Amino acid sequence: MRLLALFLAAVCLQAQDQKTVTIQTLNVKDILYVLSGGGGNSLALMRDDGVVLIDTKQFGWGRPLLEAIGAVSDQPVKIIVNTNADPDHSGGNAEIPGSPRIIAHQKTKAYLEARGVNPKFLPTETVTDKLSLLDGPDRMEIYYFGRAHTDGDLVVVFPEKHVAYLGDLFPSKAAPVIDVDHGGSAVEFPRTLARVIAEIKGVARVITGHDQGTVNPLDRGYYNNPKTSRWSDVQEYADFNRDFLAAIQEAMQSGKTAEQAAATLRLPEKYKGYDMSQAKSNVESIYAESKFRAR
Numbered sequence: 001m002r003l004l005a006l007f008l009a010a011v012c013l014q015a016q017d018q019k020t021v022t023i024q025t026l027n028v029k030d031i032l033y034v035l036s037g038g039g040g041n042s043l044a045l046m047r048d049d050g051v052v053l054i055d056t057k058q059f060g061w062g063r064p065l066l067e068a069i070g071a072v073s074d075q076p077v078k079i080i081v082n083t084n085a086d087p088d089h090s091g092g093n094a095e096i097p098g099s100p101r102i103i104a105h106q107k108t109k110a111y112l113e114a115r116g117v118n119p120k121f122l123p124t125e126t127v128t129d130k131l132s133l134l135d136g137p138d139r140m141e142i143y144y145f146g147r148a149h150t151d152g153d154l155v156v157v158f159p160e161k162h163v164a165y166l167g168d169l170f171p172s173k174a175a176p177v178i179d180v181d182h183g184g185s186a187v188e189f190p191r192t193l194a195r196v197i198a199e200i201k202g203v204a205r206v207i208t209g210h211d212q213g214t215v216n217p218l219d220r221g222y223y224n225n226p227k228t229s230r231w232s233d234v235q236e237y238a239d240f241n242r243d244f245l246a247a248i249q250e251a252m253q254s255g256k257t258a259e260q261a262a263a264t265l266r267l268p269e270k271y272k273g274y275d276m277s278q279a280k281s282n283v284e285s286i287y288a289e290s291k292f293r294a295r
Contacts, residue, residue, distance in 0.1 A: 019038065021037045021057075030161065031047065033046065033072060035069070038060075038061030038064065039061070042057060042065070043156070045140075050077065051073055053079070056090060060091075062092050062095020065095075077098070078101065079102075080102045083156065084152055085111035090108070094118065102123045103123060103127065103131065105152035107150070107152035140156060140158055141159060145169075146192040147189070147192060151183025151184065151185070163204075166196070166206060169209070172208050172209070173240075178285045186285040190244075193241055194238055205230070240274065251265075258284050
């Protein structure tokens with residue numbers, strides 16, 4: 001038993017050692033970086049008065065996350081923004097030292113409270129519709145547009161940098177995950193994206209919530225100039241979710257079951273490269289939500 005325990009401990013340590021957060025500069029003349037690995041993508045703004053960290057990854061990834069930040073900045077994390085309550089976006093809050101200011105939507109704070117998160121690591125400030133942070137070239141605008149992946153998804157825009165991070169509102173070119181337990185809505189998702197498109201202007205580069213297939217390695221653990229999405233990709237993603245919903249609603253009106261609708265789903269050719277692994281689940285969510293609304 002002792003040998004087995006030692007073996008398992010060694011395996012656990014090896015697994016921890018394999019956790020790597022890669023850091024990518026968006027512009028060699030700027031201080032905004034993308035950090036991948038350990039769940040959703042994160043962003044870090046490396047200011048001289050402290051680091052602003054957007055999403056903290058899964059619990060257990062705090063050390064590699066802080067090591068990646070430490071490779072670029074010697075400043076502590078002073079501000080955290082959680083774009084939703086998912087563990088891969090907020091689980092690392094407890095591993096950030098000090099007492100950073102934590103910003104999230106009010107629904108995200110409520111979900112973290114219900115999960116029993118230590119009050120020390122809960123959001124200290126909540127967003128209802130919009131919050132402005134900082135000024136000058138580092139100005140940040142944090143928006144809430146409505147229900148989508150959850151009912152507390154935030155969008156972070158850096159207007160002067162022409163960069164936006166949409167988190168799980170645009171995770172990748174894939175059918176999204178709808179977190180119904182946290183207020184997510186497959187029916188509202190395309191409407192929320194339509195608001196994003198209508199209200200945000202001047203963005204040229206978009207960081208997706210999870211896509212890590214665009215990384216171009218130069219050296220172990222450090223990556224330069226990641227391939228980002230364009231605003232036109234966000235428009236296409238909004239179109240995809242709108243067309244997906246319309247196709248399922250048409251199937252419902254024709255009397256098909258959710259299983260039949262999923263099996264016969266056909267979308268325009270321009271979406272052929274999309275990951276559809278969540279499609280069946282989303283069809284079921286649309287049926288369930290539509291039946292609830294019809295009561």
